[in-house]
Amino acid sequence: MKHGDWGLDVVTEVSGGVGYITLNRPKALNALSLGMVRSLTTILLAWKDDSSIHAVAIRGSNKEGPFGGFCAGGDIRFFHAAALAGDPALEDFFTEEYALNHLIHTYPKPYLAFMDGIVMGGGMGISQGASHRFVTLRTKMAMPETNIGLFPDVGGGYFLSRCPGSTGEWLALTGEVIGADAAIAVRLADYVLDAGRLQEAWDALAGVDWESAGSLDAWIATFSIAARADSMVARDQIDAYFSLADVQSIVGALEADRSEWAQHTAATLRKRSPLMLHVVLEQVRRARTMSLAEDLRMERDMVRHCFVTRHLDRAGARSETVEGIRALAVDKDHQPQWNPARIEDVTTAMVAPFFDSPWPTNAHPLRTLF
Secondary structure, X not given: OEOOOOOOOEEEEEEOOEEEEEEOOHHHOOOEOHHHHXXXXXXXXXXXXXXXXXXXXXXXXXXXXXXEOOEOOXXXXXXXXXXXXXXXXXXXXXXXXXXXXXXXXXXXOOEEEEEOOEEEOHHHHOOOOOOEEEEOOOOEEEOOHHHHOOOOOOOHHHXXXXXXXXXXXXXXXXXXXXXXXXXXXXXXXXXXXXXXXXHHHHHHHHHOOOOOHHHHHHHHHHHXXXXXXXXXXXXXXXXXXXXXXXXXXXHHHHHHOOOHHHHHHHHHXXXXXXXXXXXXXXXXXXXXXXXXXXXXXXXXXXXXXXXXXXXXXXXXXXXXXXXXXXXXXXXOOOOOOOXXXXXXXXXXXXXXXXXXXXXXXXHOOOOOOO
């Protein structure tokens, strides 16, 4: 086995025809930096054309060692600082991250994502396109972007809109954290692995005969455990409420339902950015009829508007996203000053321009994706 440099944020090893990737920034919960995005892209492109590499496996390390934490998302502190400084690296980050997401979804070789521990935001972007998505009973999965005045990007419109019923809208709007069983139920994971045998499973991949589908199936059978089928709490309510026409209708129906689940869900939505709730509902519903490349181009347009919302004359510290990150991760006062402050005060004129591209088609930064 060729061992990589464990001083790096992205460590690679090669054994038995498997290219192994370990995200190694545990103090930041493996949050993706621009350097990590570039490293992953370079590695995957090289292995894509290397006939000696038959499959790719990716995991995240935690402070105690390998596994235990996959990836908590993009580096939102960097987003905050770059937005305030007008740093063009912010634009590069999203363009290159979304191109990486597309590369993973379209990768021609088996790509196995070990989604142990926290899997959120950008961590979903580098795992949802995997051919094999493994979770454990320690998995904490979410797309929590409305909590910071953003939207579920990294292809979130594409993969959330393809969850059964209205579960995608529920996950996108609330940012609810789900475990392994619910992840299987909403089709955001394929198998549950035994968390106590992850290292053994990881090492055993080097013994898989990649020319034989049966060999990988046998590996999965050896290390997987059953998911509980009845894992989705309030599934009927989710489908009933989150299929309604607009955010006001969803919240109104939840608030009228006196059940504990409905009241909790309504209270959660009331804490999120009212503007971005409306944008996100539109995003998920548009994405349902889009290809992945179309969705990523739309999300690239949207993220530009999040940091530079020209139609609302807002940018920098006044942008919804910068304010949300400030409240959650910088000042940590958890008191974001959303604008508008109420769901009922958001207008169509505020939402629609998020879906207008700042670029002509032939100059779009993701124009080459298909």
